[in-house]
Amino acid sequence: MVTNFLQSDNWERFQQGIGKKTFRLNNQLLIKNQLPFSKSWFYCPWGKGELGKLDELVQLARKENAIFFHLDPFNKFSILILEESTDFRFSIAKTIQPQKTLILDIDQPRDKLLAEMKEKTRYNIRLAEKKNLIIKQQTASDDFWRLMTQTSQRDCFSAHSRNYYQRMVEIMPEIELWTVFVRDKAVASAIFLFDRDNKIGYYLHGASDYSERQLMAPYLLQWQGISIAQKMGLKKWDFWGIDEDRYPGVTRFKLGFGGQIIERPPAQRLIFQPLWYRVYSLTHN
Template identity: 35%
Template sequence: MAFKAINPERNFWNRFLKENNGSFLQSFEWAEIKEKDGKKVWFFKDENEKGITTAQFLLIKDSFFYNRKEFFYIPFGPVFRNDLVKKEKLSDKIVEAVKGLANEERVVFLKIEPYFSGLSFEKPMGVIKELKRIQPKRTIFLDLEKGEDELLKSFHFRTRYNIRLGKRKGIKVLRTNKEGKDFNFYLDKFYSLLLKTSRRQKFNIYSKNYYQNILTAFDQDFQSELFLAEYKKNFIAGSIVVFWNKIGFYLHSGSDYFFRNLKAPFVLLWEEILEAKKKGCLYYDLWGIDEKRYPGITYFKKNFNGEEREYPEGADIIFDRKWYYLYKILKKVK
């Protein structure tokens, strides 16, 4: 069989992902978030001779070079059936399925960043090792099946000290979602923290609407909440957490450097972990570490002493070599 573009029903699409440990970045809700952000999305699936789904992926059209050129992107996909043995046979099927659409949409290349190992592409098809990733290459997972005391004891002693210090100083944590009272007020406070953090650490952030879209994508499968640390009526740290398939994801965060001595991010993350446990999550994903690009936040996350995991290497499948060469230059400059 071959991958075909489909218009799936939400529950049907998400059920396959959840049964086969797929990422929330392949979810129906993530597709809606991207559409609200102005991106075009497509759903593809492959079936065997018996009509059973063997794999599926969400395809997103994104842009570069000041939005003048575009590329296709498969974030943490495709997702395979857990019992599928020869996954590599589907690799070239993905390219074949996307080729025609790539011509229609005039995209420069297809970027694939897999969540699972098993993909293997033929070199003559214009496949090269990926350049800079969009999603993190490495991350840290915390095991939430441990009891609360055991989990706390597993942290670095400085982390335990900072959590207790922040609480003694009077740090309070509140959480809200799209149904919460004064949601827009809290969203504004969070975005202000992101702006401060991005200026301090020199990284780009999205528009406020993008974070709002994540927080309003709330249903039985995909839940998102905003956590804020408060000190004497000042909001000094905040983060967006996504809950998906019994995993909590520490997706976006920011803090106010002026209040750094209060250790609010430590208290905040600990309260998020406890909330994830209450929701029945088995793991908490700290969502990306990189000592070279983000030394500060990586050091912070490593102090929680979780299990480090590395995702498989991705690939860029080139459709337009001239513009891809420009893309390479732009990535080297950044």
């Protein structure tokens, strides 16, 4: 069984659906990212480190003109497996997926989940429940994209393209897009992923209308995602990244629900073309 959704067949199909070329090396997913001058780099998201013979990776890199290979380890054992399986020298890098996240145990009664939240979070959920808000599942990302455009500008982060979110909803059956409305106006929207195989749900992307913040719609929406996951029999809920320095507001919002902070190991990179890698490093901080 695949240990996480980033190594799943559906995630591979999604990557292909947005124009990426993919490979499997010892059943580990590699995603090719195109660069100028016909260069590229390989990405292995949440890999287990079981890459088999790295000579095959080197040959593939030569064929695809890849400058480097980037592994976001799934856990510390991924690093141990990698170190034991090769004499190649890897360098440490920043992870692409969130290195620090918050995971909530949802295999418990709803009353207990509410009781273990911070008082302000619990209050905001109950307040939102009194606001006559309507929550709908959607298949089109129009409302989500409008809210994401606002949110990314407000919080100073780079969002994916509109096509990225839409193709994710279209291609991956484990993805669900939910939006909160007040008087037919979308005020908060989120993309959840429900991994039934590994019994865990993810809050992947979220956006909201700041002008309607008094409605506390994001709290109600998050509670909706957790409730769906519980009904599916999932055991954990991953808030998908926290960072007190870069995103203090979002991090406070997530921490209010409780849970355990998890930190994964740093990324590992294998460089194939040192000169071009230095050029890449100068333009990609």
